[in-house]
Amino acid sequence: MNSKPDHAEPGNPELSRGLERRIGKRSAAVIEKHLGITTVGGLLNYFPRRYMNRGELTPISEVPLDEEVTLIARVLSSSTRAMRARRGSLTDVVITDDAGGAGGAGVPGAGLPGTLKVSFFNGFRAKAELQPGRRALFSGKVTRYGGSLGLTNPEFQLLDEDPDIPGMDPEKLAAMPIPVYPATAKLTSWSIQKVVSTLLETAELDSLDDPLPADIAAREKFLPIADAYRLLHAPQTPADWQRARDRFRYQEALVLQSALARRRAQLAAEEATARCPVADGLLTSFDRQLPFTLTAGQSAVGKTLAEELARDSPMNRLLQGEVGSGKTIVALRGMLQVVDAGGQAALLAPTEVLAAQHFESIRRTLGPLSRDGMLGGFGPDAVQVTLLTGSMPTAARKQAMLDAASGTAGIVIGTHALLSDNVSFYDLGLIVVDEQHRFGVEQRDVLRSKANKPPHLLVMTATPIPRTVAMTVFGDLETSILDELPAGRAPITTHVVGLAEHPAWLGRLWTRSREEIDAGHQVYIVCPKIGTDDDGDFSPGEAEPSAADLEGDSGARELASVTGVVEQLRDEPALAGVPLAPLHGRQDPVLKSETMASFTANRTKLLVSTTVIEVGVDVHNATLMVILDADRFGISQLHQLRGRVGRGGLPGTCLLVTTLEPGHPSRRRLDAVAATTDGFALSQEDLKLRREGDILGASQSGGRSTLKLLRVLEHEDVIARARQDAWQIVGVDPSLAAHPVLAAAIEEYLNPEKEAFLERG
Numbered sequence: 001m002n003s004k005p006d007h008a009e010p011g012n013p014e015l016s017r018g019l020e021r022r023i024g025k026r027s028a029a030v031i032e033k034h035l036g037i038t039t040v041g042g043l044l045n046y047f048p049r050r051y052m053n054r055g056e057l058t059p060i061s062e063v064p065l066d067e068e069v070t071l072i073a074r075v076l077s078s079s080t081r082a083m084r085a086r087r088g089s090l091t092d093v094v095i096t097d098d099a100g101g102a103g104g105a106g107v108p109g110a111g112l113p114g115t116l117k118v119s120f121f122n123g124f125r126a127k128a129e130l131q132p133g134r135r136a137l138f139s140g141k142v143t144r145y146g147g148s149l150g151l152t153n154p155e156f157q158l159l160d161e162d163p164d165i166p167g168m169d170p171e172k173l174a175a176m177p178i179p180v181y182p183a184t185a186k187l188t189s190w191s192i193q194k195v196v197s198t199l200l201e202t203a204e205l206d207s208l209d210d211p212l213p214a215d216i217a218a219r220e221k222f223l224p225i226a227d228a229y230r231l232l233h234a235p236q237t238p239a240d241w242q243r244a245r246d247r248f249r250y251q252e253a254l255v256l257q258s259a260l261a262r263r264r265a266q267l268a269a270e271e272a273t274a275r276c277p278v279a280d281g282l283l284t285s286f287d288r289q290l291p292f293t294l295t296a297g298q299s300a301v302g303k304t305l306a307e308e309l310a311r312d313s314p315m316n317r318l319l320q321g322e323v324g325s326g327k328t329i330v331a332l333r334g335m336l337q338v339v340d341a342g343g344q345a346a347l348l349a350p351t352e353v354l355a356a357q358h359f360e361s362i363r364r365t366l367g368p369l370s371r372d373g374m375l376g377g378f379g380p381d382a383v384q385v386t387l388l389t390g391s392m393p394t395a396a397r398k399q400a401m402l403d404a405a406s407g408t409a410g411i412v413i414g415t416h417a418l419l420s421d422n423v424s425f426y427d428l429g430l431i432v433v434d435e436q437h438r439f440g441v442e443q444r445d446v447l448r449s450k451a452n453k454p455p456h457l458l459v460m461t462a463t464p465i466p467r468t469v470a471m472t473v474f475g476d477l478e479t480s481i482l483d484e485l486p487a488g489r490a491p492i493t494t495h496v497v498g499l500a501e502h503p504a505w506l507g508r509l510w511t512r513s514r515e516e517i518d519a520g521h522q523v524y525i526v527c528p529k530i531g532t533d534d535d536g537d538f539s540p541g542e543a544e545p546s547a548a549d550l551e552g553d554s555g556a557r558e559l560a561s562v563t564g565v566v567e568q569l570r571d572e573p574a575l576a577g578v579p580l581a582p583l584h585g586r587q588d589p590v591l592k593s594e595t596m597a598s599f600t601a602n603r604t605k606l607l608v609s610t611t612v613i614e615v616g617v618d619v620h621n622a623t624l625m626v627i628l629d630a631d632r633f634g635i636s637q638l639h640q641l642r643g644r645v646g647r648g649g650l651p652g653t654c655l656l657v658t659t660l661e662p663g664h665p666s667r668r669r670l671d672a673v674a675a676t677t678d679g680f681a682l683s684q685e686d687l688k689l690r691r692e693g694d695i696l697g698a699s700q701s702g703g704r705s706t707l708k709l710l711r712v713l714e715h716e717d718v719i720a721r722a723r724q725d726a727w728q729i730v731g732v733d734p735s736l737a738a739h740p741v742l743a744a745a746i747e748e749y750l751n752p753e754k755e756a757f758l759e760r761g
């Protein structure tokens with residue numbers, strides 16, 4: 001899969017030229033040291049993060065703490081004194097955005113809103129230059145001491161004496177935006193700007209070939225590439241950089257989409273083993289014994305899978321479907337077709353609990369069509385379904401591995417244990433990845449490498465993915481959607497239970513649970529933590545940041561924990577005599593599966609657990625879910641969790657319990673979850689809260705997103721246009737022979753990290 005790009009392709013030689021050739025050895029060394037950039041193209045593509053307006057002061061109340069900031073401010077006052085403990089002097093300068101007032105005791109102005117105290121040790125230049133009334137650019141890290149904001153020894157530059165623009169018309173100068181580059185503690189934005197402006201003069205910009213096809217550039221009325229670089233880095237007016245940025249944003253989208261289109265074309269050109277349906281095989285028998293009719297969506301997707309599995313090029317498909325939409329049956333039917341054709345299928349689940357549950361329910365669903373490696377006893381027409389997880393006893397695991405390797409096992413279900421080196425398959429024909437968001441790219445590729453020929457791949461996710469994200473992250477996969485729930489699925493009602501305003505409702509939760517259990521049903525209680533003194537149970541590498549991460553909640557309040565709640569409920573009169581059990585990720589795997597089995601068999605009535613039940617768990621008789629400290633979970637996590645109830649035709653209820661005051665930002669998130677069961681709407685909402693990098697997954701470095709100018713949620717139209725163009729270009733010219741500059745831009749873009757990013761899906 002990881003076919004390395006061929007470096008023979010021509011590109012823009014000027015872009016790969018060493019920087020020292022254009023800006024001199026010394027500057028090049030500084031840029032390399034602080035930014036890690038060594039080529040002309042690297043620096044040209046180091047885009048300003050934003051632009052400041054010379055005439056406007058930066059609102060000081062909005063500057064972020066503990067980050068390198070560049071801001072424009074006016075000097076309010078300045079004073080210098082000798083230091084007491086050691087030799088030298090301390091110059092305190094108060095700067096303002098003119099939002100607050102002046103005056104006060106001590107250092108005039110310090111501590112007022114809209115002011116920042118700037119301290120310099122032995123700041124002789126600061127003392128001389130930063131006179132009251134002067135305006136300057138400051139660059140440094142904003143810290144807080146004694147309740148007020150401050151900068152210590154920042155770099156600064158007087159604004160009205162900009163040395164770079166001698167003799168410029170003052171009015172024009174005032175309108176000229178100041179580019180703000182991502183700076184470091186040692187290299188200010190304006191130092192970068194200075195070097196870049198040298199580069200703009202010395203680089204052979206006009207020799208650059210445009211990666212954008214001419215017809216597209218004309219249609220979009222884009223600036224020529226050389227002008228675009230000039231105006232992006234040295235705009236005369238705000239309109240300049242906006243035009244330049246639009247162009248590069250589109251270029252970024254086109255390069256990315258072309259890469260995806262090309263990859264998809266390459267995948268389609270690979271040779272796979274065709275797994276054709278057989279007349280009277282397992283699949284036919286299975287369909288005959290199914291206790292329900294497939295939904296229209298299940299039939300349609302099933303038909304697509306059947307056709308694609310029967311082709312000799314690999315299927316690469318993403319199946320999206322709401323929680324409970326019946327994805328497993330669809331996947332299982334595909335697996336049976338592959339087994340009928342003599343191949344094997346692997347189902348990769350994100351957790352042991354889920355793998356075990358898939359194993360049980362797939363065997364139950366298959367009934368006499370399945371056999372177990374240990375027991376045997378069924379005819380040769382049955383498929384052997386094998387479970388393979390890390391926690392299995394050694395003997396059983398060895399047997400499972402043997403069955404996978406010899407081909408005895410037709411369907412192998414497992415966790416990441418399937419990925420270990422000593423697991424091999426006789427003839428792996430189909431890989432199904434369940435709940436993809438928990439699985440990394442590399443892991444999928446490891447599994448792929450276990451097949452002799454590229455296997456067919458089906459990725460299933462219950463997290464609805466907005467269109468543009470799908471286009472960007474999964475642009476190389478075909479997408480199918482199950483958009484209806486099977487008939488008879490009862491609706492889930494969700495309520496927010498605010499304990500801050502109604503403390504008495506806590507007791508109501510347990511009587512409500514009791515009512516449900518007395519009616520013969522079962523209850524989930526979900527907690528954000530395992531024990532009373534740990535820091536939560538968010539599994540490492542989880543795609544979703546906790547709500548607390550998003551809001552900087554330090555977690556000072558005591559959160560509900562599985563062990564704490566179990567203790568509490570054992571003494572709860574309303575629940576006297578109710579069989580209840582804890583379940584969490586740190587338990588012994590054997591205990592975990594016993595607990596799950598007991599709950600599935602309706603012996604345990606109330607399960608107190610962490611998010612281990614988040615994905616896939618399927619107990620039809622469970623009708624009530626109580627999520628304690630629900631504000632600690634993200635939107636899609638809550639949506640996934642509540643999908644565990646209301647699965648058996650019985651109406652489900654989900655109670656989102658919180659101790660936060662009404663009006664707290666996290667309460668609004670809970671209200672959103674309570675207001676709709678439309679997973680798609682919720683995932684849009686959710687994505688707004690996440691950083692771009694989390695959406696795109698891999699290749700985040702230093703908090704910078706992989707994409708420079710594109711924002712997948714904001715720029716849907718750009719992405720859609722670029723995708724159409726890319727599909728057209730690649731459709732006509734898969735090797736991009738007629739577009740060598742675009743091809744080179746793609747190779748440039750696909751450094752190893754980014755290649756991994758494209759491998760997602």
Ligand code: ADP
Nearest residue numbers: 292293294295322323324325326327328329486
């Ligand atoms: P998910 O898409 O969340 O993985 P599952 O595949 O676990 O959903 O299906 C949820 C439940 O619905 C399962 O118990 C399954 O047997 C049942 N189911 C699937 N398809 C249908 C159908 N067409 N009619 C009725 N029940 C169905």
Ligand code: MG
Nearest residue numbers: 327328434616
């Ligand atoms: Mg599922």
